[in-house]
């Protein structure tokens with residue numbers, strides 16, 4: 001791939017999805033975009049770039065979606081779901097006892113394994129949530145993964161990664177080679193298309209936000225920007241869960257890690273953050289240094 | 294070192310399973326059918342059994358029932374690994390005392406996930422991306 005084409009695609013992806021490709025990922029672009037180009041009847045990457053520059057928005061969408069990594073599985077990493085059951089939900093049950101409602105957002109839900117894992121975890125709580133209004137909103141940039149998430153249909157391979165057999169027996173129905181999650185659990189989730197780079201304030205505020213394994217693809221400034229906007233959509237006593245390779249530390253003061261709970265964060269009291277002396281505030285100078293690199 | 298008994302009438306499947314289970318840190322013993330598997334269990338109970346369903350002489354389900362009634366036979370974690378992938382078989386196996394169930398075809402990730410599920414293998418580092 002020639003470098004102007006590569007630079008054009010890198011910039012396009014960064015703008016559209018936040019994907020921050022390093023300078024040496026030509027092979028990755030080619031392996032994912034060549035099949036797409038061929039399918040669109042184009043001879044190769046140069047042709048594809050030309051077409052994109054011509055402003056074909058359907059093609060841009062396909063390119064952006066083709067470059068997302070949608071890898072996910074049920075109860076991925078397990079620990080976050082233990083936190084959900086043992087730390088998050090007990091607190092929510094207490095804190096929202098009067099209101100009896102809980103709002104949960106899966107901010108990069110991919111093909112649905114994460115929101116459905118949360119739905120199953122809630123079901124496993126038995127009667128504790130009887131009479132409660134539970135909302136799970138699962139969003140993703142990619143329309144294609146959302147369709148799959150909505151259908152709730154998974155292959156035999158997918159239901160064997162992370163899903164205990166007891167849960168498969170309890171919450172899925174087998175149809176031939178595939179397994180579909182029960183209508184009752186499907187009804188617990190609203191699936192919506194949403195780009196985290198764009199405004200999401202219309203979603204309202206949440207008690208719990210799962211934002212896992214998506215920010216890792218973004219550069220520092222984008223991460224900071226998203227964290228700061230997420231902080232506005234979370235209740236002051238809410239919880240945020242990040243992926244195993246993600247953290248707010250050194251990026252923003254709006255969230256703080258929960259001690260002894262890996263991957264779990266809570267919003268910082270805005271006054272406390274503002275009042276903190278500069279020496280203590282590692283975040284600000286380091287962010288500046290990173291942005292300047 | 295923990296021991297895993299791999300029970301399958303296909304030598305190819307046993308070979309594949311052995312490689313996977315050994316990589317997870319187990320010492321592997323092989324058996325071709327339920328009867329041979331029981332002989333091993335009488336000598337020394339393994340910590341884990343990876344168990345096919347359809348086998349000549351004694352099938353996996355019969356083996357499981359006999360094992361669970363033996364002294365110490367409730368100890369091993371039994372994970373079925375079979376082409377019988379219908380919900381009826383799964384329900385029957387779990388009701389009969391199996392701990393987990395793998396539907397063939399299987400791979401290393403699935404065996405690892407299931408072994409972690411029943412506590413045979415510790416969960417270690419979380420997956421990145």
Ligand SMILES: C[S@@+](CC[C@H](N)C(=O)[O-])C[C@H]1O[C@@H](n2cnc3c(N)ncnc32)[C@H](O)[C@@H]1O
Pocket residue numbers: 016017018068069070071072073076107108109110111114139140141142145194195196197211212213214243422
């Ligand atoms: C690796 S998956 C993570 C799925 C799940 N959260 C997990 O941890 O298993 C990343 C998902 O983020 C989505 N994504 C990428 N860029 C996005 C953006 N700018 N806005 C919203 N979703 C995005 C991708 O489509 C993909 O489905």
